[in-house]
Amino acid sequence: MPHHFDVPAAGTVEYQYIVIPSGFTKDTWVEAAEARPGNRTLVHHIIAFVRPPDSKWLSEAQPGVPFVPGKKEEKKDAEGKEENDDIASGPELLIGFAPGLVPMMLPPGQAKLVKAGSDLVFQMHYTATGKAGTDRSRIGLIFAKQPPKERIFTANATNSKFVIPPGDPAYRADASITVQADARLVDVMPHMHFRGKDFEYRLVYPTGETQTVLSVPKYDFNWQLFYYYREPILLPKGTRIECTAHFDNSPNNKYNPDPKAEVRWGDQTWEEMMIGWFDVAVDAGKDPVDVIREKKNARQSAGL
Numbered sequence: 001m002p003h004h005f006d007v008p009a010a011g012t013v014e015y016q017y018i019v020i021p022s023g024f025t026k027d028t029w030v031e032a033a034e035a036r037p038g039n040r041t042l043v044h045h046i047i048a049f050v051r052p053p054d055s056k057w058l059s060e061a062q063p064g065v066p067f068v069p070g071k072k073e074e075k076k077d078a079e080g081k082e083e084n085d086d087i088a089s090g091p092e093l094l095i096g097f098a099p100g101l102v103p104m105m106l107p108p109g110q111a112k113l114v115k116a117g118s119d120l121v122f123q124m125h126y127t128a129t130g131k132a133g134t135d136r137s138r139i140g141l142i143f144a145k146q147p148p149k150e151r152i153f154t155a156n157a158t159n160s161k162f163v164i165p166p167g168d169p170a171y172r173a174d175a176s177i178t179v180q181a182d183a184r185l186v187d188v189m190p191h192m193h194f195r196g197k198d199f200e201y202r203l204v205y206p207t208g209e210t211q212t213v214l215s216v217p218k219y220d221f222n223w224q225l226f227y228y229y230r231e232p233i234l235l236p237k238g239t240r241i242e243c244t245a246h247f248d249n250s251p252n253n254k255y256n257p258d259p260k261a262e263v264r265w266g267d268q269t270w271e272e273m274m275i276g277w278f279d280v281a282v283d284a285g286k287d288p289v290d291v292i293r294e295k296k297n298a299r300q301s302a303g304l
Contacts, residue, residue, distance in 0.1 A: 005124065017068070020119060035047075035137070047096040050118050183235045184280060204239065
């Protein structure tokens, strides 16, 4: 970050977005990356996005100046919905930090792409702890020495429309996304907040066969993990990635901020999220958005 950020002693701190020009004059492949908080006491998470040069996302933000977007601005690049709220068409996640996450270290032949002229956008989630402080977080990158064979792309299946009733011990939320071309599933990462109870990923193949590829029976918001497959899983065109989560909004959940509350999607930890993150590997020459996002025909694009 160009400057330190002052975190107050109390109150809600909205997500801060900090645009940092990459300065890359040519397309750059990244094979390893780490996000490192400057103040672990105050930083809940960091997500470093890649904003390509033609993106309109956070267009009002000034480079280096912390920015809080309105809800419309936050969702501007999230309109590439399929079954749910995937953000395959939005800014690409480069690297993140949360308790439990480790640096990204891709094997030889795989890398993430940062296009020439892109900006890096830090999404900073700070939590007031009763004592004011400052933070100046950073990321580190290791560049590939030669062009890779496969491009790694982070996408997700998300449900932001849920409404969890007060006291519900096992509220269910589902999300799914269908791949539009052959790809390989590299890893998955479920994300919920304090009411998160369990999370499952399933693959529904074009043949109709279903395969459970991750089951987390006891989700822990305080120790979030990426789950890497020993061997990537082939996703033939038309494979649907399904995610199912349950939330415990009952008094039996000792982490529950308020069992009497009706809970909806929100940034803060006392609200909730349902995101099934995943990484896919595609041929380095392909645009991964074409693999994840269903193309609309001319009539659909024209609203006919």
